[in-house]
Amino acid sequence: MAGNDWINSYLEAILDAGGAAGEISAAAGGGSGVAGASGEKRDKSSLMLRERGRFSPARYFVEEVISGFDETDLYKTWVRTSAMRSPQERNTRLENMSWRIWNLARKKKQIEGEEASRLSKQHQEREEARQYAAADFSEDLSEGEKGENSNEPSIHDERTMTRMPRIGSTDAIEAWASQHKDKKLYIVLISIHGLIRGENMELGRDSDTGGQVKYVVELARALGSTPGIYRVDLLTRQISAPDVDWSYGEPTEMLSPICSENFGHEMGESSGAYIVRIPFGPRDKYIPKEHLWPYIQEFVDGALVHIVQMSKVLGEQVGSGQPVWPVVIHGHYADAGDSAALLSGALNVPMVFTGHSLGRDKLEQILKQGRQTRDEINATYKIMRRIEAEELCLDASEIIITSTRQEIEQQWGLYDGFDLTMARKLRARIKRGVSCFGRYMPRMIAIPPGMEFSHIAPHDVDLDGEAGNEDDSASPDPPIWADIMRFFSNPRKPMILALARPDPKKNITTLIKAFGEHRELRNLANLTLIMGNRDVIDEMSSTNAAVLTSVLKLIDKYDLYGQVAYPKHHKQSEVPDIYRLAARTKGVFINCAFIEPFGLTLIEAAAYGLPMVATRNGGPVDIHRVLDNGILVDPHNQNEIAEALYKLVSDKHLWAQCRQNGLKNIHQFSWPEHCKNYLSRVGTLKPRHPRWQKSNDATEISEADSPEDSLRDVHDISLNLKLSLDSEKSGSKEGNSNIVRRHLEDAVQKLSISVSASSVEGLSENVRWPSLCGRKHIIVIAVDSVQDADFVQIIKNIFEASSYRRLSCSVGFVLSTSKSISEIHALLISGGIETSDFDAFICNSGSDLCYPSSSSEDMLSPAELPFMIDLDYHTQIEYRWGGEGLRKTLIRWAAEKNSESGQNVIVEDEESSSTYCISFKVTNTEASPVKEIRRTMRIQALRCHVLYSHDGSKLNVIPVLASRSQALRYLYIRWGVELSNMTVVVGESGDTDYESLLGGVHKTIILKGSFNAVPNQVHAARSYSLQDVVSFEKPGLASVEGYGPDNLKSALQKFGILKD
Secondary structure (H helix, E strand, O other): OOOOHHHHHHHHHHHHHHHHHHHHHHHHEOOOHHHHHHHHHOOOOOOOOOOEOOEOHHHHHHHHHHHHHOOHHHHHHHHHHHOOOOHHHHHHHHHHHHHHHHHHHHHHHHHHHHHHHHHHHHHHHHHHHHHHHHHHOOOOOOOHHHOOOOOOOOOOOHHHHHHOOOOOOHHHHHHHHHHHOOOOEEEEEEOOOOOOOOOOOOOOOOOOOOHHHHHHHHHHHHHHOOOOEEEEEEEEEOOOOOOOOHHHHOOEEEEOOOOOHHHOOOOOOOOEEEEEEEOOOOOOOOOOHHHOHHHHHHHHHHHHHHHHHHHHHHHHHHOOOOOOOOOEEEEEHHHHHHHHHHHHHHHOOOEEEEOOOOHHHHHHHHHHHOOOOHHHHHHHHOHHHHHHHHHHHHHHOOEEEEOOHHHHHHHHHHOOOOOHHHHHHHHHHHHHOOOOOOOOOOEEEEOOOOEOOOOOOOOOEOOOOOEOOHHHOOOOOOHHHHHHHOOOOOOOOOEEEEEOOOOHHHOHHHHHHHHHOEHHHHHHOEEEEEOOOOOOHHHOOHHHHHHHHHHHHHHHHOOOOOOEEOOOOOOHHHHHHHHHHHHHOOOEEEEOOOOEOOOHHHHHHHHOOOOEEEEOOEOHHHHHHHHOOEEEEOOOOHHHHHHHHHHHHHOHHHHHHHHHHHHHHHHHHEHHHHHHHHHHHHOOOOOOOOOOOOOOOOOOOOOOOOHHHHHHHHHHOOOOOOOEHHHHHOOOOOOHHHHHHHHHHHHHHHHHHHHHOOOHHHHHHHOOOOHHHHOOEEEEEOOOOOOHHHHHHHHHHHHHHOHHHHHOOOEEEEEEOOOOHHHHHHHHHHOOOOHHHOOEEEEHHHOEEEEEOOOOOOOOOOOEOOEEEOHHHHHHHOOOOOHHHHHHHHHHHHHHHHHHHOOOOEEEOOOOOEOOEEEEEEOOOOOOOHHHHHHHHHHOOOOOEEEEOOOOOEEEEEOOOOOHHHHHHHHHHHHOOOHHHEEEEEOOOOOOOHHHHHOOOOEEEEEEOOOOOOOOHHHHOOOOOHHHOOOOOOOOEEEEEOOOHHHHHHHHHHOOOOOO
């Protein structure tokens, strides 16, 4: 090893570390004799690296390098190597180990450098976006726009919450019930991962079945018991896997109402709170949340069917025959938020979102550890797909509910779609009635989770004697007490209780180190670790097994036998008994997670009279501010954790004061309080729902219908607005949106005059419902990856393959494309295809929905196109559409890109644009990817859906919740076309919305062959891979070589559309 003196130095430091570590442990009072003895025997011959004053190279190296990377096997390697007698073999292994550590350190520096560069670029982009917004906000900012001095509540709404009376008495609850008892609201909650059931929840079974499961179940139960709420549905996944209980396969489970007279209200046939399990994904597998993304579209379709059917049922019961649509759809966590956004868009219903934990925050925390790159993190957690879902929630939600203000300021502030300063400015401008130029920001509201306290009776405590109620002395101890106390040599000592699954972020190992190395604390208290349920450690997930193994090794290292309890099993119903046991021993509850989004267990523990020691990162800060019942600590500082625990268990008067404070203030976290705050916010939302009234049989108009009903039906099926070829091709300075608006006004006026002059019989003759209403099957042609000639031939071959069904009118056809309606018309005419061969046209990437029309009576001029535009569809997708403000920003962005390249690479395409589609022609093959454009718009609070065509020559910007797949859902809601009876035909690749056409309950036929053009390279710059979000193994998916009629016919026969 000559010439590698620096390696020799590090190796000697490693060898010296054993003794140094032993001395450190002994000094702290928690070290075992084994470590000290081992250190004394170790050879400490390195003069160069001996401790000089306060600096220990050995300690520095071991703590900052090895411990910093959490490489537990490094320590094992060092132990084995240092015990070798052969100097040559020993030196070789130590050299290899040193190079490994050096590579780790280099990798960490590289990751830190990349992240610093990325954060710098992100900061610069945000500053530029603020400057653009400031330029649009031409008026001087008032004091109100600065946020805090405005009469309008700030983004936190703290003052509003303070002014609202607390529900802490029977009178307050009765007043609320009296005010809202006549309302019949329907609320939909969504939480799709984990194991969810109403009773005996398996909390801690895995990382997906934790506090969120308990929160959503109790929220559903509390809302279902609240006056004014008729029905609450908690939608989750139906699981019929052999390794989970049968109850998770039940389609519906009614949640028992809260047992309280104050919440009693009239019950109906379908009233109350229910868990509704939607089947999606593999039926026989329990899937972790990271692998649920490919099945989100399938869940959305199933949930949509349930909500539509339930709205009709509720309409018959309490809605006077009209559907009772959900007042809000509330998604929990990113996967459910993504689903809620799509459902909100399909139903035109307000959306609310609760993140529980956020992807960007998790990504930042993992990157700080320096062990994994972004790509490695994404491969494990699918983190980029999760972050995009959370960004979509910011785009689509009207309200974001958080547990703490810290989540608003520090965690949501990491996202492109939220900026606290801009949010305050927009709120102030809205209040003053000043234009926001198409910018929108969701409302952030902090509402702490609730808890049911009616069944909790804390034990009386005698500070000078034993704890407990006299009434309880005759009752037997709960069985879980014996399971815990059998671990202790002295079970009468105060119990330090930790209730957390064995996850690295819960920081359990630091807690054990703090306990093990503080001699006085060990002498005074016991430690109880409730780490979920387990049978065999080797059968647990690798992460949980590693943490649990580390826990057991630390217990052995510090010789904590008789002082630490770690039972293998407990029931959810036994958790209150565990809290009671800790309180009876005058113990302390601890949550020392690195970051705790809220900390519901802290509230539960306080309700049973337990003081707390909690992390100062996250929700516990707000809980402590309200309860004032403990001490906040730095979770990275084990000495601070140990001292806080020792202070509480050793000072009886401090313990009693913290206990009393918690019991006195705990009512502020009750479920009635939470529900009132929740409903008061939801009540401020503008009601939105489908705006038509559909009859049971849309294909017929009853003779009993009045002229007024017929007039409403005419508007419902959309105005016969014909787009003029002359107008689309003209170079009018007014722009295409003004042309469409003028035609709309003319059509409204003309149709109104026509209807007022017509009889009911005349209307029955002239008004035709779309022909797809009577179809048994719908074939959607959405092939983007071929030339026009191949596209026309594919259409003809599909017609030929289904000719028998086509003649019987049982099969209908829908054309779905990014082209405008005029481009579609020209293409069909050139190929000799009649527009009447199709039932509907989804054009401009899903921003327009048209139906064929052969009537010449309603033509505005001979040059008009024979189509009807569905204006009801526009009302569904117009939510948060930026309109002219978005268009101006996009044109400015395009001008900057043109300036950078020195040529016009992005030019607005006015002919292809429409009211809800801003289209651009793109000539540069290295155009900005979708994720960059989307990010640029989000930073400026502009909400939109950005799509490239397959060849990258067209860029469409449409409303954020519009898409071709959403248009198919609209056809189901509006015309009753079953999604499961649709078959979508696509190529091997497609436009940037290709992935959404592959998922769902519809069937999919993929046309394969050399006729598929290679997608533009702009499609390669994805935030996440296609395999992360699409399952190519779903039952309703078939691949066909070529597009010959016979091959197409075979695929259609496979799906039962055609008979053999």
